[in-house]
Amino acid sequence: MEKKNSYLWPTLFALAVALGVFIGGKLHFNDTPERLFSTNSKKDKLNRLIDYIDYEYVDDVDTDSIVDVTVNNILGKLDPHSVYIPRSEMQEVSENMKGDFGGIGISFYMFRDTITVIRTIKNGPSYITGIMPGDRILMADKDTLFGKRIPNDTVVSKLKGRIGTKVDLKVFRKTENRFMDVTVTRNKIPIKSVVAYYMLTKDMGYLKINRFAESTFNEFKDALRKLKLRGAEKLVLDLRDNPGGYLGIAEKLTDEFLEEDKLILFTKNKKGRIKKAYATDKGDFEDKPVYVLINERSASASEIIAGALQDNDIGTIVGRRSFGKGLVQREMDLGDGSAVRLTVSRYYTPTGRSIQKSYENGHRDYYQKFMERYRSGEMISVDSIKVADSLKFVTPKGKVVYGGGGIIPDVFVPIGSNEEEAIESMDDTYQFFSRFIFEHLEEDRNRYADYTKNQFLEEFRVDDILFDNFIDFVLNRKIRLDFYAQEEKIKAYLKANIAEQLFSPNISAQIKGEHDAMLKKVKALDALEIKPAGAEISHVEN
Incomplete structure (x- = not known):
């Protein structure tokens, strides 16, 4: 409302023109106001078509859905990372990137058609009111929350709400076979992006980030401070499967490892304008060993960090070639609660390389080429990574690095066997371990009551x-593999999931880490004090 009030003029027409200028500037259109409101404008053509359908077409049509399809079709002609966010999805997207929401502070399953609490957030609203793991939430403000036909998003909407508002819950506690009436005051609930941190060795900390949201840098600083208090003089920064997020947050985090005035990255827009980002004197982990873990699903902001450290000859990048996204998006409001994330510039690492994959043959080809990495053998052998000599760059200390399609790690770690990857999928994607352990705990939670962490x-x-x-x-879920050949890893993952539901993600991550090939490689490198000059790869033109 403040923006609209700032454009008040004596006449309604002047208001419309002013708003047109404002919207045009926000969306980086180059049209003049006269052009925007001209009957010859390309934008006016779309507006007229929608009006004709609204008022003249023989049948009733949901023109909102037509507009959504039109916007998606337009963006589909651009790069693969310019995307439309419908109004129905904006709240969830915004909360995810903001890093918090108003809620009651529980994680839960729909177990046998009933909300069943897995864990309460310590010192959160539900924790304070005494709600416990295993409790069933049956009603919220007299609305029934159990039954097969209640969508999950409906359930969530009844529990979420503005901070400070109250919700009356009807709860059944299975362990005591009794019903309870509980009033919970909603509060700010964090959506953690630092999902785990612990001491990997006596002097090396481990810290995993799953995205770069508004809260990520503060979460990182808090976790790093705690690790340093425990004796961390070295760090493993795990960015595997991290799709990225805010550019500015990635810059701030990279600054923690680089000396003042070191170049972090630079961006270039369509007009050729270059904007450079440099490290400041505020870094808390400069001149200390750091290992950055990446894989084929590490993208965007994750690649900014890996590329900046690699090009400045800082730390060691371990893993597999990253995704290859070197485009910068800006979120732009479309005025009806929806938004578009439009690519506005490209970013380059300090040596000047772009790691963006080609998308000149369309979106489908873009993602098919990513899948070809699995078929080409690249995930198994570093020698199968294809690079072009024309995209070769050299760091200040003489290390050869390549642009065009991701960050190639200094130390390559191949993907696991099909059965090892199947276990990872059963844990992360399908959540079979989590679901099984939840049902196991439901049988008798008291069997673990006497354990400390x-x-x-x-x-x-x-x-x-x-x-x-x-x-x-x-x-029973039609999964077939040689379970007994993977017995040690399966048992470790079962233990890890018990730990997560009883204690915390940190304990779970520590247990899984004992069977992590990349972490084993880091420990071996650290023990030998190896400082690799870069992964050796075959020079094959794309």
Whole structure:
């Protein structure tokens, strides 16, 4: 409302013109106001068509859906990363990037058609009112929340709300076989982007980031401070599967590792305007060993960090070639609650390389080429990575690096076997481990009541009965693999999921980390104090 009031003029027409200028500037259109309101304008043609359909077409038509399709078709002619965000999705997208929302502070499953609490956020609204893991939430403000036909988003909407508002819950506690009436005051609930951190060795910390939201830098600083207090003089920064996020947050995080005045990146827009970002004197982890983990799903802001450190000869990049997204988007409001994220510039690493994959043959070809990495053998052998000599760059210390299609790590770690990757998918994508453990805990939560975090970590062992029960659980879902060949890893993942539901993601990550090929490689490199000059690859023209 403040922006609109700032454009008040004596006449309604003047208001419309002023708003047109404002909107045009915001969307970076080059049209003049006269052109925007001209009957010859390309934009007016679309407006007229929608009006004709609204008022003249023989049948009733949802023109909102037509507009959505039109916008998506227009963006489909651009690059693969310019995207439309419908009004229906804006709140969730905004919350995810902001890093918090108003809610009651629980994670839950729809277990047998009923909301069942997995865990409450410590010191959050539900935790304070005494809600416990295993509790069933049956009603919210007299609205029924159980039953097969209630969509998950409906359930979430009843529990989320403005900070400070109250919600009356009807709760059933299975362990005590009783119903309770609980009033919870909604509060700010963080959506964590630093999903785990712990001490990997006595002097090396581990920290995993899953996206770059508004809250990420503060989360990172808090986790790093705690790791340093525990003795961390080295750091593993895990950016695997991180699709990116805010450019500015990535710049601030990179600054933590680079000396003052070191170039982080530069961007260039369609007019050739170059904007450079340099490190400041505020870094808290300069001149200390850092290992950055990346894989084929690390993109955008993740690649900015990896590229900036690699080009400045700082740290060691470990893993597999990253996705290859070197475009910068800006979110622009479309005036009806929807928005577009439009590519406005390209970014380049300090040596001047663009890591953006080609998209000249369209979106489908763009993603098919990504899938070809699996068929080409690139995931298994570093020698299968194809690069062009024309895209070769050299760092200040003489390390050869390449542009055009992602960050190639200094130390290559191949992808796991098909069965190892299947276990990862059962855990991350399909959540079979989490679901099985939840049902296991539901049988008798008291069996774990006496464990402390450290006791569980050091003493608990998954027995053969639990292992066999998990096999039956998975077989019933038509999954077939050699479970007994992967027994050690499966048991570790079962233990990790128990730890996450009883204690915290940090304990879970620590357990899984013992079976992580990249972390094993980092430990080996650190033990040998190897400082590789770069991965050796075959020079094959694209």
